[in-house]
Amino acid sequence: MLTLHRAAQLLADPTAPSITDGAVLVDGAVIAAVGPYEPVAGTRVREWDGLLTPGLLNPYxxxxxxxxxxxDPREELGDEPLMLEVDEARRGGSARRGLQRMLGYGTTAVAGPFELPAVRTAVARSGLVSLPGEGAAGGLDPLASAGLAAAVHRPLTVGGRADFAVFDVRSAAELEERGAGCCLATVLGGRLLYRRR
Structure with missing residues:
Protein backbone atom coordinates (compact mmCIF):
# COMPACT_ATOMS: atom_id res chain seq x y z
CA MET A 1 0.00 0.00 0.00
CA LEU A 2 1.23 3.48 -0.87
CA THR A 3 1.38 6.06 1.92
CA LEU A 4 2.01 9.73 1.31
CA HIS A 5 3.54 11.60 4.25
CA ARG A 6 2.79 15.29 3.72
CA ALA A 7 4.59 17.81 5.93
CA ALA A 8 4.54 21.57 6.35
CA GLN A 9 8.31 21.45 5.77
CA LEU A 10 10.40 18.64 4.23
CA LEU A 11 14.15 18.42 4.71
CA ALA A 12 15.18 15.38 2.67
CA ASP A 13 18.89 16.16 2.99
CA PRO A 14 20.32 18.46 5.70
CA THR A 15 22.78 19.90 3.15
CA ALA A 16 19.95 21.09 0.85
CA PRO A 17 17.17 23.65 1.36
CA SER A 18 13.88 22.49 2.85
CA ILE A 19 10.71 22.21 0.78
CA THR A 20 7.56 23.97 1.96
CA ASP A 21 4.53 21.66 1.72
CA GLY A 22 6.72 18.67 0.90
CA ALA A 23 5.97 14.97 0.83
CA VAL A 24 7.53 11.52 0.93
CA LEU A 25 5.72 8.74 -0.92
CA VAL A 26 6.34 5.35 0.68
CA ASP A 27 5.78 2.05 -1.11
CA GLY A 28 6.12 -0.73 1.44
CA ALA A 29 9.49 -0.23 3.13
CA VAL A 30 11.07 2.06 0.53
CA ILE A 31 10.75 5.63 -0.64
CA ALA A 32 9.01 5.95 -4.02
CA ALA A 33 9.18 9.76 -4.35
CA VAL A 34 10.44 12.82 -2.46
CA GLY A 35 9.54 16.43 -3.24
CA PRO A 36 6.74 18.99 -3.28
CA TYR A 37 3.31 17.66 -2.32
CA GLU A 38 1.16 16.42 -5.18
CA PRO A 39 -1.93 14.29 -4.56
CA VAL A 40 -1.51 10.67 -5.66
CA ALA A 41 -4.70 8.70 -6.34
CA GLY A 42 -5.20 5.59 -4.27
CA THR A 43 -2.79 6.51 -1.47
CA ARG A 44 -3.28 6.85 2.23
CA VAL A 45 -2.22 10.37 3.24
CA ARG A 46 -0.70 11.25 6.60
CA GLU A 47 -0.61 14.98 7.27
CA TRP A 48 2.14 16.31 9.56
CA ASP A 49 2.25 19.88 10.83
CA GLY A 50 5.98 20.17 11.31
CA LEU A 51 9.38 19.34 9.81
CA LEU A 52 9.90 15.90 8.21
CA THR A 53 13.58 14.90 8.20
CA PRO A 54 15.67 11.80 7.66
CA GLY A 55 15.90 9.61 10.75
CA LEU A 56 18.65 10.27 13.27
CA LEU A 57 21.59 8.15 14.42
CA ASN A 58 22.05 7.85 18.17
CA PRO A 59 25.82 7.39 18.66
CA TYR A 60 25.37 6.32 22.30
CA ASP A 72 9.67 0.25 33.82
CA PRO A 73 6.99 2.90 34.62
CA ARG A 74 5.62 0.54 37.29
CA GLU A 75 8.92 0.82 39.17
CA GLU A 76 8.28 4.54 39.82
CA LEU A 77 11.94 5.40 39.20
CA GLY A 78 11.25 8.07 36.56
CA ASP A 79 11.81 7.75 32.84
CA GLU A 80 15.46 8.83 32.54
CA PRO A 81 18.20 6.21 32.08
CA LEU A 82 19.81 5.18 35.39
CA MET A 83 23.08 3.49 36.29
CA LEU A 84 21.88 0.20 37.83
CA GLU A 85 23.34 -3.29 37.60
CA VAL A 86 20.61 -5.71 36.54
CA ASP A 87 20.36 -9.36 35.48
CA GLU A 88 20.02 -10.51 31.85
CA ALA A 89 16.19 -10.69 31.94
CA ARG A 90 15.84 -7.13 33.25
CA ARG A 91 18.50 -5.95 30.79
CA GLY A 92 16.37 -7.17 27.88
CA GLY A 93 13.31 -5.30 29.16
CA SER A 94 15.42 -2.22 29.76
CA ALA A 95 16.80 -2.38 26.21
CA ARG A 96 13.29 -2.66 24.73
CA ARG A 97 12.12 0.37 26.74
CA GLY A 98 15.29 2.27 25.78
CA LEU A 99 14.73 1.55 22.09
CA GLN A 100 11.12 2.74 22.36
CA ARG A 101 12.29 5.94 24.03
CA MET A 102 14.87 6.46 21.26
CA LEU A 103 12.05 6.34 18.69
CA GLY A 104 10.56 9.28 20.57
CA TYR A 105 13.67 11.27 19.59
CA GLY A 106 13.48 10.47 15.88
CA THR A 107 16.14 7.77 16.11
CA THR A 108 16.18 5.26 13.23
CA ALA A 109 19.77 4.01 13.63
CA VAL A 110 21.77 3.17 16.72
CA ALA A 111 25.51 2.67 17.23
CA GLY A 112 26.79 -0.56 18.77
CA PRO A 113 28.48 -2.95 18.96
CA PHE A 114 26.09 -4.87 21.18
CA GLU A 115 27.69 -7.65 23.21
CA LEU A 116 24.81 -8.76 25.43
CA PRO A 117 22.50 -11.32 23.79
CA ALA A 118 19.31 -9.76 25.21
CA VAL A 119 20.31 -6.36 23.82
CA ARG A 120 21.30 -7.77 20.41
CA THR A 121 17.90 -9.47 20.20
CA ALA A 122 16.03 -6.30 21.22
CA VAL A 123 17.88 -4.20 18.63
CA ALA A 124 17.35 -6.79 15.88
CA ARG A 125 13.60 -6.95 16.61
CA SER A 126 13.19 -3.17 16.92
CA GLY A 127 13.67 -2.34 13.25
CA LEU A 128 16.37 0.22 14.03
CA VAL A 129 19.51 0.00 11.91
CA SER A 130 22.53 -1.11 13.95
CA LEU A 131 25.86 0.49 13.03
CA PRO A 132 29.39 0.28 14.44
CA GLY A 133 30.22 2.87 17.06
CA GLU A 134 32.56 3.83 19.87
CA GLY A 135 30.46 3.02 22.95
CA ALA A 136 30.66 6.53 24.44
CA ALA A 137 28.31 7.64 27.21
CA GLY A 138 25.51 10.00 26.23
CA GLY A 139 21.80 10.65 26.23
CA LEU A 140 18.66 9.90 24.25
CA ASP A 141 18.75 13.09 22.15
CA PRO A 142 21.03 12.61 19.10
CA LEU A 143 21.10 16.40 18.59
CA ALA A 144 22.48 17.14 22.07
CA SER A 145 26.10 16.73 20.96
CA ALA A 146 25.91 17.25 17.19
CA GLY A 147 24.08 19.39 14.68
CA LEU A 148 21.38 17.98 12.46
CA ALA A 149 23.73 17.34 9.52
CA ALA A 150 25.96 15.17 11.72
CA ALA A 151 23.05 13.39 13.42
CA VAL A 152 21.19 12.36 10.25
CA HIS A 153 21.57 8.66 9.53
CA ARG A 154 21.20 9.06 5.75
CA PRO A 155 19.34 11.44 3.40
CA LEU A 156 15.90 10.52 2.06
CA THR A 157 16.32 9.19 -1.47
CA VAL A 158 14.09 7.40 -3.95
CA GLY A 159 14.68 3.66 -3.60
CA GLY A 160 16.14 4.07 -0.10
CA ARG A 161 14.67 2.62 3.05
CA ALA A 162 11.78 4.70 4.38
CA ASP A 163 13.30 5.77 7.71
CA PHE A 164 12.36 9.29 8.80
CA ALA A 165 11.02 11.43 11.61
CA VAL A 166 8.67 14.38 11.99
CA PHE A 167 9.34 17.12 14.52
CA ASP A 168 7.10 19.83 15.99
CA VAL A 169 9.20 22.66 14.49
CA ARG A 170 9.21 24.75 11.30
CA SER A 171 12.93 24.70 10.43
CA ALA A 172 16.20 22.83 10.91
CA ALA A 173 17.51 25.74 13.01
CA GLU A 174 14.51 25.50 15.34
CA LEU A 175 15.00 21.73 15.61
CA GLU A 176 18.66 22.15 16.58
CA GLU A 177 17.65 24.76 19.15
CA ARG A 178 14.84 22.71 20.72
CA GLY A 179 16.41 19.27 20.37
CA ALA A 180 14.94 16.00 19.12
CA GLY A 181 12.61 15.63 22.11
CA CYS A 182 9.97 17.49 20.06
CA CYS A 183 9.54 14.42 17.82
CA LEU A 184 5.96 13.86 16.66
CA ALA A 185 6.48 10.60 14.74
CA THR A 186 9.15 8.10 13.68
CA VAL A 187 8.82 5.83 10.65
CA LEU A 188 11.07 2.75 10.21
CA GLY A 189 10.99 0.76 7.00
CA GLY A 190 7.75 2.49 6.06
CA ARG A 191 6.02 1.59 9.35
CA LEU A 192 4.85 4.26 11.78
CA LEU A 193 6.45 2.95 14.99
CA TYR A 194 6.23 6.04 17.17
CA ARG A 195 3.60 8.77 17.37
CA ARG A 196 3.40 11.25 20.20
CA ARG A 197 0.07 11.02 22.00
Missing amino acids: GQWLLERAYHP
Whole structure:
Protein backbone atom coordinates (compact mmCIF):
# COMPACT_ATOMS: atom_id res chain seq x y z
CA MET A 1 0.00 0.00 0.00
CA LEU A 2 1.23 3.48 -0.87
CA THR A 3 1.38 6.06 1.92
CA LEU A 4 2.01 9.73 1.31
CA HIS A 5 3.54 11.60 4.25
CA ARG A 6 2.79 15.29 3.72
CA ALA A 7 4.59 17.81 5.93
CA ALA A 8 4.54 21.57 6.35
CA GLN A 9 8.31 21.45 5.77
CA LEU A 10 10.40 18.64 4.23
CA LEU A 11 14.15 18.42 4.71
CA ALA A 12 15.18 15.38 2.67
CA ASP A 13 18.89 16.16 2.99
CA PRO A 14 20.32 18.46 5.70
CA THR A 15 22.78 19.90 3.15
CA ALA A 16 19.95 21.09 0.85
CA PRO A 17 17.17 23.65 1.36
CA SER A 18 13.88 22.49 2.85
CA ILE A 19 10.71 22.21 0.78
CA THR A 20 7.56 23.97 1.96
CA ASP A 21 4.53 21.66 1.72
CA GLY A 22 6.72 18.67 0.90
CA ALA A 23 5.97 14.97 0.83
CA VAL A 24 7.53 11.52 0.93
CA LEU A 25 5.72 8.74 -0.92
CA VAL A 26 6.34 5.35 0.68
CA ASP A 27 5.78 2.05 -1.11
CA GLY A 28 6.12 -0.73 1.44
CA ALA A 29 9.49 -0.23 3.13
CA VAL A 30 11.07 2.06 0.53
CA ILE A 31 10.75 5.63 -0.64
CA ALA A 32 9.01 5.95 -4.02
CA ALA A 33 9.18 9.76 -4.35
CA VAL A 34 10.44 12.82 -2.46
CA GLY A 35 9.54 16.43 -3.24
CA PRO A 36 6.74 18.99 -3.28
CA TYR A 37 3.31 17.66 -2.32
CA GLU A 38 1.16 16.42 -5.18
CA PRO A 39 -1.93 14.29 -4.56
CA VAL A 40 -1.51 10.67 -5.66
CA ALA A 41 -4.70 8.70 -6.34
CA GLY A 42 -5.20 5.59 -4.27
CA THR A 43 -2.79 6.51 -1.47
CA ARG A 44 -3.28 6.85 2.23
CA VAL A 45 -2.22 10.37 3.24
CA ARG A 46 -0.70 11.25 6.60
CA GLU A 47 -0.61 14.98 7.27
CA TRP A 48 2.14 16.31 9.56
CA ASP A 49 2.25 19.88 10.83
CA GLY A 50 5.98 20.17 11.31
CA LEU A 51 9.38 19.34 9.81
CA LEU A 52 9.90 15.90 8.21
CA THR A 53 13.58 14.90 8.20
CA PRO A 54 15.67 11.80 7.66
CA GLY A 55 15.90 9.61 10.75
CA LEU A 56 18.65 10.27 13.27
CA LEU A 57 21.59 8.15 14.42
CA ASN A 58 22.05 7.85 18.17
CA PRO A 59 25.82 7.39 18.66
CA TYR A 60 25.37 6.32 22.30
CA GLY A 61 23.42 3.14 21.64
CA GLN A 62 25.80 0.73 23.30
CA TRP A 63 26.02 2.79 26.47
CA LEU A 64 22.26 3.50 26.59
CA LEU A 65 21.26 -0.12 26.04
CA GLU A 66 24.01 -2.15 27.73
CA ARG A 67 25.15 0.11 30.58
CA ALA A 68 22.18 2.34 31.46
CA TYR A 69 18.92 1.01 32.84
CA HIS A 70 15.57 2.23 31.48
CA PRO A 71 13.05 1.80 34.30
CA ASP A 72 9.67 0.25 33.82
CA PRO A 73 6.99 2.90 34.62
CA ARG A 74 5.62 0.54 37.29
CA GLU A 75 8.92 0.82 39.17
CA GLU A 76 8.28 4.54 39.82
CA LEU A 77 11.94 5.40 39.20
CA GLY A 78 11.25 8.07 36.56
CA ASP A 79 11.81 7.75 32.84
CA GLU A 80 15.46 8.83 32.54
CA PRO A 81 18.20 6.21 32.08
CA LEU A 82 19.81 5.18 35.39
CA MET A 83 23.08 3.49 36.29
CA LEU A 84 21.88 0.20 37.83
CA GLU A 85 23.34 -3.29 37.60
CA VAL A 86 20.61 -5.71 36.54
CA ASP A 87 20.36 -9.36 35.48
CA GLU A 88 20.02 -10.51 31.85
CA ALA A 89 16.19 -10.69 31.94
CA ARG A 90 15.84 -7.13 33.25
CA ARG A 91 18.50 -5.95 30.79
CA GLY A 92 16.37 -7.17 27.88
CA GLY A 93 13.31 -5.30 29.16
CA SER A 94 15.42 -2.22 29.76
CA ALA A 95 16.80 -2.38 26.21
CA ARG A 96 13.29 -2.66 24.73
CA ARG A 97 12.12 0.37 26.74
CA GLY A 98 15.29 2.27 25.78
CA LEU A 99 14.73 1.55 22.09
CA GLN A 100 11.12 2.74 22.36
CA ARG A 101 12.29 5.94 24.03
CA MET A 102 14.87 6.46 21.26
CA LEU A 103 12.05 6.34 18.69
CA GLY A 104 10.56 9.28 20.57
CA TYR A 105 13.67 11.27 19.59
CA GLY A 106 13.48 10.47 15.88
CA THR A 107 16.14 7.77 16.11
CA THR A 108 16.18 5.26 13.23
CA ALA A 109 19.77 4.01 13.63
CA VAL A 110 21.77 3.17 16.72
CA ALA A 111 25.51 2.67 17.23
CA GLY A 112 26.79 -0.56 18.77
CA PRO A 113 28.48 -2.95 18.96
CA PHE A 114 26.09 -4.87 21.18
CA GLU A 115 27.69 -7.65 23.21
CA LEU A 116 24.81 -8.76 25.43
CA PRO A 117 22.50 -11.32 23.79
CA ALA A 118 19.31 -9.76 25.21
CA VAL A 119 20.31 -6.36 23.82
CA ARG A 120 21.30 -7.77 20.41
CA THR A 121 17.90 -9.47 20.20
CA ALA A 122 16.03 -6.30 21.22
CA VAL A 123 17.88 -4.20 18.63
CA ALA A 124 17.35 -6.79 15.88
CA ARG A 125 13.60 -6.95 16.61
CA SER A 126 13.19 -3.17 16.92
CA GLY A 127 13.67 -2.34 13.25
CA LEU A 128 16.37 0.22 14.03
CA VAL A 129 19.51 0.00 11.91
CA SER A 130 22.53 -1.11 13.95
CA LEU A 131 25.86 0.49 13.03
CA PRO A 132 29.39 0.28 14.44
CA GLY A 133 30.22 2.87 17.06
CA GLU A 134 32.56 3.83 19.87
CA GLY A 135 30.46 3.02 22.95
CA ALA A 136 30.66 6.53 24.44
CA ALA A 137 28.31 7.64 27.21
CA GLY A 138 25.51 10.00 26.23
CA GLY A 139 21.80 10.65 26.23
CA LEU A 140 18.66 9.90 24.25
CA ASP A 141 18.75 13.09 22.15
CA PRO A 142 21.03 12.61 19.10
CA LEU A 143 21.10 16.40 18.59
CA ALA A 144 22.48 17.14 22.07
CA SER A 145 26.10 16.73 20.96
CA ALA A 146 25.91 17.25 17.19
CA GLY A 147 24.08 19.39 14.68
CA LEU A 148 21.38 17.98 12.46
CA ALA A 149 23.73 17.34 9.52
CA ALA A 150 25.96 15.17 11.72
CA ALA A 151 23.05 13.39 13.42
CA VAL A 152 21.19 12.36 10.25
CA HIS A 153 21.57 8.66 9.53
CA ARG A 154 21.20 9.06 5.75
CA PRO A 155 19.34 11.44 3.40
CA LEU A 156 15.90 10.52 2.06
CA THR A 157 16.32 9.19 -1.47
CA VAL A 158 14.09 7.40 -3.95
CA GLY A 159 14.68 3.66 -3.60
CA GLY A 160 16.14 4.07 -0.10
CA ARG A 161 14.67 2.62 3.05
CA ALA A 162 11.78 4.70 4.38
CA ASP A 163 13.30 5.77 7.71
CA PHE A 164 12.36 9.29 8.80
CA ALA A 165 11.02 11.43 11.61
CA VAL A 166 8.67 14.38 11.99
CA PHE A 167 9.34 17.12 14.52
CA ASP A 168 7.10 19.83 15.99
CA VAL A 169 9.20 22.66 14.49
CA ARG A 170 9.21 24.75 11.30
CA SER A 171 12.93 24.70 10.43
CA ALA A 172 16.20 22.83 10.91
CA ALA A 173 17.51 25.74 13.01
CA GLU A 174 14.51 25.50 15.34
CA LEU A 175 15.00 21.73 15.61
CA GLU A 176 18.66 22.15 16.58
CA GLU A 177 17.65 24.76 19.15
CA ARG A 178 14.84 22.71 20.72
CA GLY A 179 16.41 19.27 20.37
CA ALA A 180 14.94 16.00 19.12
CA GLY A 181 12.61 15.63 22.11
CA CYS A 182 9.97 17.49 20.06
CA CYS A 183 9.54 14.42 17.82
CA LEU A 184 5.96 13.86 16.66
CA ALA A 185 6.48 10.60 14.74
CA THR A 186 9.15 8.10 13.68
CA VAL A 187 8.82 5.83 10.65
CA LEU A 188 11.07 2.75 10.21
CA GLY A 189 10.99 0.76 7.00
CA GLY A 190 7.75 2.49 6.06
CA ARG A 191 6.02 1.59 9.35
CA LEU A 192 4.85 4.26 11.78
CA LEU A 193 6.45 2.95 14.99
CA TYR A 194 6.23 6.04 17.17
CA ARG A 195 3.60 8.77 17.37
CA ARG A 196 3.40 11.25 20.20
CA ARG A 197 0.07 11.02 22.00
